[in-house]
Amino acid sequence: MKGGLISRTAVGWQLLVVLLSVLPHMEWLPLWVPALVVSTAGARLMIHSGRWSFPHWSVKTALVIAACMGLILSFNQTAGPETMVALLVVGQALKLLEIYHRRDALVVLFVTLFVTATTFLFNETVWMAAYVFLVVTLVLAAMNSIQQSDHNNLYADHLRNAVRLLFPAIPFMLVLFFLFPRLEPFWSVTLDTGQAQTGLSDELSPGDVSKLAQSSALAFRASFSGPVPPPEQRYWRMLVLSEFDGRRWTRPALQVRRQLRTEKLYPLVEGQNYEVIMEASGRPWLPALDQPMKAEAGFFMTPVRTLRASQAVDRRLQYRLQSVPLYRLQPLLTAQEEQRYLQLPARGNSDSRELARQLVADSGGDTSRVIRQLMELFNREFIYTLEPGRLGRDSVDQFLFEAKQGYCEHFASATVFVLRSAGIPARVVTGYQGGEWNPYEGYLQVRQYDAHAWVEYWTPGSGWQRLDPTAAVAPERIRSSAQEYFRAYENRFAGAVSRLGAGWLRDLAQRYDAFNYAWHRWVLNYEGQQADLLRDWLGGGEQWRQVLAWIVPSAMVFGGLAWYLMRPRRASPRDPLERVLQRLQQRLSVLGNERLPAESLSMWLRRSADDWPRQKGMLLKLALLDDRLRYAEQADPEQRGEMIHLSRQLLRELPRGKRHES
Amino acid sequence: MVETLRTHIDQALKSLSSVLLGKERQVRLALTCLLAEGHLLIEDLPGMGKTTLAHALARVLGLDDKRIQFTSDMLPADIIGVSIFEPRESQFRFHPGPVFTQLLLADEINRATPKTQSALLEAMEEGQVSVEGESYTLPRPFFVIATQNPSSQFGTFPLPESQLDRFLMRVTLGYPAPEVERELLAGGGTRERAQQLEQCLTPPQLKQVQEGCRQVHASASLIDYVQRLLQYTRESEEFSYGVSPRGGLALLRCARCWAWLAGRDHVVPEDVQAVLGAVVAHRVRSASDLSGHEGERLVARLLAEVDVIGH
Numbered sequence: 001m002k003g004g005l006i007s008r009t010a011v012g013w014q015l016l017v018v019l020l021s022v023l024p025h026m027e028w029l030p031l032w033v034p035a036l037v038v039s040t041a042g043a044r045l046m047i048h049s050g051r052w053s054f055p056h057w058s059v060k061t062a063l064v065i066a067a068c069m070g071l072i073l074s075f076n077q078t079a080g081p082e083t084m085v086a087l088l089v090v091g092q093a094l095k096l097l098e099i100y101h102r103r104d105a106l107v108v109l110f111v112t113l114f115v116t117a118t119t120f121l122f123n124e125t126v127w128m129a130a131y132v133f134l135v136v137t138l139v140l141a142a143m144n145s146i147q148q149s150d151h152n153n154l155y156a157d158h159l160r161n162a163v164r165l166l167f168p169a170i171p172f173m174l175v176l177f178f179l180f181p182r183l184e185p186f187w188s189v190t191l192d193t194g195q196a197q198t199g200l201s202d203e204l205s206p207g208d209v210s211k212l213a214q215s216s217a218l219a220f221r222a223s224f225s226g227p228v229p230p231p232e233q234r235y236w237r238m239l240v241l242s243e244f245d246g247r248r249w250t251r252p253a254l255q256v257r258r259q260l261r262t263e264k265l266y267p268l269v270e271g272q273n274y275e276v277i278m279e280a281s282g283r284p285w286l287p288a289l290d291q292p293m294k295a296e297a298g299f300f301m302t303p304v305r306t307l308r309a310s311q312a313v314d315r316r317l318q319y320r321l322q323s324v325p326l327y328r329l330q331p332l333l334t335a336q337e338e339q340r341y342l343q344l345p346a347r348g349n350s351d352s353r354e355l356a357r358q359l360v361a362d363s364g365g366d367t368s369r370v371i372r373q374l375m376e377l378f379n380r381e382f383i384y385t386l387e388p389g390r391l392g393r394d395s396v397d398q399f400l401f402e403a404k405q406g407y408c409e410h411f412a413s414a415t416v417f418v419l420r421s422a423g424i425p426a427r428v429v430t431g432y433q434g435g436e437w438n439p440y441e442g443y444l445q446v447r448q449y450d451a452h453a454w455v456e457y458w459t460p461g462s463g464w465q466r467l468d469p470t471a472a473v474a475p476e477r478i479r480s481s482a483q484e485y486f487r488a489y490e491n492r493f494a495g496a497v498s499r500l501g502a503g504w505l506r507d508l509a510q511r512y513d514a515f516n517y518a519w520h521r522w523v524l525n526y527e528g529q530q531a532d533l534l535r536d537w538l539g540g541g542e543q544w545r546q547v548l549a550w551i552v553p554s555a556m557v558f559g560g561l562a563w564y565l566m567r568p569r570r571a572s573p574r575d576p577l578e579r580v581l582q583r584l585q586q587r588l589s590v591l592g593n594e595r596l597p598a599e600s601l602s603m604w605l606r607r608s609a610d611d612w613p614r615q616k617g618m619l620l621k622l623a624l625l626d627d628r629l630r631y632a633e634q635a636d637p638e639q640r641g642e643m644i645h646l647s648r649q650l651l652r653e654l655p656r657g658k659r660h661e662s
Numbered sequence: 663m664v665e666t667l668r669t670h671i672d673q674a675l676k677s678l679s680s681v682l683l684g685k686e687r688q689v690r691l692a693l694t695c696l697l698a699e700g701h702l703l704i705e706d707l708p709g710m711g712k713t714t715l716a717h718a719l720a721r722v723l724g725l726d727d728k729r730i731q732f733t734s735d736m737l738p739a740d741i742i743g744v745s746i747f748e749p750r751e752s753q754f755r756f757h758p759g760p761v762f763t764q765l766l767l768a769d770e771i772n773r774a775t776p777k778t779q780s781a782l783l784e785a786m787e788e789g790q791v792s793v794e795g796e797s798y799t800l801p802r803p804f805f806v807i808a809t810q811n812p813s814s815q816f817g818t819f820p821l822p823e824s825q826l827d828r829f830l831m832r833v834t835l836g837y838p839a840p841e842v843e844r845e846l847l848a849g850g851g852t853r854e855r856a857q858q859l860e861q862c863l864t865p866p867q868l869k870q871v872q873e874g875c876r877q878v879h880a881s882a883s884l885i886d887y888v889q890r891l892l893q894y895t896r897e898s899e900e901f902s903y904g905v906s907p908r909g910g911l912a913l914l915r916c917a918r919c920w921a922w923l924a925g926r927d928h929v930v931p932e933d934v935q936a937v938l939g940a941v942v943a944h945r946v947r948s949a950s951d952l953s954g955h956e957g958e959r960l961v962a963r964l965l966a967e968v969d970v971i972g973h
Contacts, residue, residue, distance in 0.1 A: 597969040600931040632928045633879035 006105055006146055009155060011048045013142035014108055015041045018096065020135050021115045022089055024123065030074040033086055036067065037093040044096045055097055063094060085118045105146045113139055124315065126519040137162050175557070178533065179550055200285070200430050200451060204241055204249040206391045206399075209430070210407040213386055215448035219432055220278040220287055221517055223443035229272070229289065231434055231479050233325050235454065235466065236287035236446065238431035240304040244420075246345045247395055249413060249428045260303035261337070263330040263464070265291055271322040277520055278317045284308045287431055287446070289323035290466060296320055305329065316520055329464040333425065341425035341458060349396040349417060356421030367459050370422050375472035378411065384474035408477075411469035412453040425458040429466075433478065440514035577640050580647040581626075587654055602627035615653055622646045667871055668925065674722045674862035675923075681718045681856045682711055684842030688833050690923060691940050692719060692807075697868075697875050697919040700830020700912065701786050701806040703771075703944065710835045712809040716767040717856045719807065723868055724861035726801070728763040732774035734817065738781035742791045743798075756793060761785050764801050764865075768808040772818040782806070783825045803868065823947075830912050831937070832944040871922070878918040879928040887931055887970055888914055891938070894968050895946055901960060902947040909945045916941050931970045938965065 022029075022037050046052040055063075067090045075083040092111045099105050116135045119128060140162035141155075148158070201208065220236075241249035251257065271293050278286060286299065286307040295301040296319050300308050309317065333341075363369030383405035391398045391410075396417045399410050406414075412428050419426035433452035435444035454468040471478045538545040585595055588608055595604040605623035609616045625643050628636075671693075678689045692715060695702045704712045713729075720727035730741060743759030760766065761782065768782060785791050786806050790799045808829065811818060826832070838846060863871070880888075888910060896904030905913075914929075916937040921929045942964070943957030950956075 597967060598931075598935060598965045600970045602930070603932060627930060630883045631879075631881045631930045633881070 010145040013145045021112045024119045040093045040096040209409040212451040213449040224274040235290040236432040238285045242427040246348045262303045266328040267324040268326040271324045293322045331463040351397045353421045356418045378472045408470045409453040415455045415469045694919040695831040698915045703829040703832040704809045706835045716807040720765040721859040725764040727765040728760040729767040731769045771808040772810040831940040875919040875922045902949040913941045
């Protein structure tokens with residue numbers, strides 16, 4: 001291996017790890033990048049086997065320029081992380097064309113490691129972690145292979161070496177994982193991976209929620225420190241929509257929202273603590289159990305008491321929250337506020353307005369009776385279905401008087417319209433309702449098909465109250481889950497929901513989800529647990545304690561390592577006689593009588609005796625005794641004492657430094 | 663008792679040295695080899711005194727000796743003996759060959775063909791010979807001194823490693839020192855003198871000495887040292903292959919005899935070092951030069967690198 005040539009096995013390793021490191025990026029890389037990687041890998045193979053020669057510099061320059069142009073075109077001149085990773089991959093691929101020395105191969109492998117690390121920017125699942133671990137092992141094997149001589153160059157040997165190197169690293173990895181402080185990233189990476197994330201949008205028009213109900217994607221998971229609320233109390237608020245244009249419900253315009261007064265919450269019972277792990281939604285709104293009391297640092301409570309993050313949720317997010325199931329919310333409204341929640345388009349849906357007038361007349365202006373009558377009407381004549389058919393203009397009229405079937409958003413929308421027409425302030429709330437209990441890890445999993453829309457109406461004194469018209473039409477929907485409801489009532493419904501049909505399959509799915517949850521909670525988002533752990537271990541969470549907790553073990557580890565590496569080659573022997581003899585050896589060696597390896601102690605002592613006439617007697621005596629102690633048949637224990645004594649005396653008498661010739 | 667034996671041995675050493683001038687070390691090694699009940703290979707150019715040494719040893723120890731001059735047309739039967747049909751008794755009778763002796767001098771062993779060589783070496787190893795299904799035990803003690811020319815000379819069949827291993831020691835005599843050579847030139851031939859040497863030891867006494875050598879104590883630290891030496895030959899990259907366990911045992915056996923000759927009842931590292939070259943050099947091969955002439959250099963390396971005191 002002189003001159004840093006690379007063996008065939010090493011080339012095999014390099015190509016393998018390069019391809020494996022690019023593989024996870026395939027789904028978002030523009031197609032020409034993987035194609036480039038594969039073709040340079042092929043070219044590398046041809047060059048190595050001697051069939052092709054190394055490309056001319058002009059070819060390489062042309063390739064670099066073309067690749068850069070390609071990147072600029074493919075990524076629309078944005079310099080996001082995708083562009084950077086793609087640049088890295090392109091560099092990695094092109095470097096394959098010019099591996100002349102071992103050093104070049106190392107560069108490729110380092111870049112490969114880096115590309116492998118960037119995988120976590122796009123995918124943090126446990127499977128990807130396992131995959132990355134595998135690739136890292138293989139990269140180590142590849143590094144090992146380029147350091148091995150040509151013969152005896154076996155793949156299995158390199159792999160074994162890599163594993164052998166990785167094993168001692170595991171304790172270090174665990175120590176770092178448990179103790180290394182999680183730093184805030186120095187830069188913020190916003191990712192737009194082009195995958196359409198499903199979730200509630202900030203407006204509601206007929207069909208929006210029912211579209212979501214087709215998706216069994218996970219929305220979020222929640223675990224409770226106390227008792228889990230019953231299904232009929234699991235209303236997860238995300239957005240409050242108060243503006244209606246005849247078809248769509250939206251939030252008020254930004255300027256209006258800025259001027260809103262924060263609504264006052266008066267809890268009637270104690271709050272309950274829980275933790276939510278939110279899946280990426282691409283939007284900033286966070287689910288909070290009706291009604292959230294206080295936002296954790298880093299999150300905001302909107303004036304209408306919904307929760308939002310500072311930016312769109314691009315990756316899993318974990319937060320803690322406290323909510324109260326019984327409360328009074330904003331018992332007093334100003335006239336202006338009341339007007340806002342009564343706002344309706346000037347025209348349209350006239351039949352519905354008429355219905356409202358009729359209800360008010362029938363109930364004599366009593367809000368609760370209006371509501372009861374409306375709910376009874378729903379219960380009597382309406383059907384809860386995922387396939388309500390299309391609604392045109394005057395959607396509320398069409399729904400109430402023609403279709404008479406719909407999904408939750410239809411009921412919520414119609415209810416608010418009727419209540420507002422009847423002079424009762426009302427608004428639409430969207431979010432999720434219900435959730436499936438996972439018994440293996442003890443949490444609630446809420447999926448997209450649990451998306452829901454309901455109503456809040458306001459009465460003086462009592463404030464905002466929750467009203468779920470769906471509960472009037474299909475109470476089972478609220479008590480169980482959307483999935484179970486539709487399984488029981490609409491067997492023909494064959495969307496994603498029924499995919500979890502069979503019991504054992506469902507059980508398996510729950511276990512798998514529990515595993516993912518644990519992965520996220522204990523590995524990816526370990527930060528929170530680390531704080532608890534450190535507090536338990538250190539008796540407090542102050543900064544200095546954490547710093548100490550970090551410094552002390554690392555000082556111990558590195559100190560131990562330093563000692564191991566720098567310890568004298570011959571450790572001081574335990575035996576007192578051997579120790580004193582060693583000191584004598586050191587002393588005499590300083591004085592110019594070094595013992596050769598082939599010399600026995602007695603022989604060396606005899607040789608030294610000629611140089612030290614005054615100590616000759618003692619040296620010869622010691623030589624004789626040592627010879628007898630080490631090699632003769634009967635060893636005398638008293639002899640050891642005598643030898644120690646002699647050696648000490650010699651050490652005292654012999655000069656410490658170099659002898660001066662007189 | 664032991665003292666008388668020792669006087670006899672010292673007398674023998676003195677006699678031998680008077681014949682092989684300036685070769686005290688080689689003489690002592692040869693005697694050591696004999697005491698250790700092993701066979702000796704003397705490797706040197708013609709005319710260095712190999713045969714003289716063998717003769718002198720036989721005379722001094724009072725052993726019955728025979729000599730075979732190996733040639734390339736020699737057959738195994740020429741060494742071992744043949745069965746000849748006796749017409750009077752109408753049966754085959756075995757006529758023992760020269761191998762049936764106490765001290766056999768096999769001159770220029772590498773001139774014979776491998777077949778003949780192996781016949782002798784088998785006899786050395788087994789202590790008996792088989793002819794036509796009959797086994798014949800060789801006399802005791804049975805001691806072979808083989809001489810050979812350096813194998814790079816023309817017309818030789820070098821002994822393979824497996825057969826070299828059968829020899830306990832290999833010694834080279836080398837040219838005499840100038841002053842010794844002057845004496846030698848002035849004094850005339852030595853071979854006649856060898857014939858006139860007196861017997862110093864009877865075979866039973868030799869047996870006693872051999873017994874005494876076996877009793878010499880080898881302490882744990884010494885055995886550690888020997889083991890480290892062996893280990894080094896196996897681990898160092900300079901060695902193509904290391905010393906076998908048999909070689910290790912041979913080393914310790916020789917060191918015991920050397921110690922006995924020096925008048926000690928225990929082995930010290932210097933004893934091991936003294937016999938190391940003779941015992942080990944022909945059992946190792948250098949990784950860089952496979953011709954087998956690097957043994958001495960490797961032994962020097964071994965001595966310099968392995969620490970007597972291991973920590």
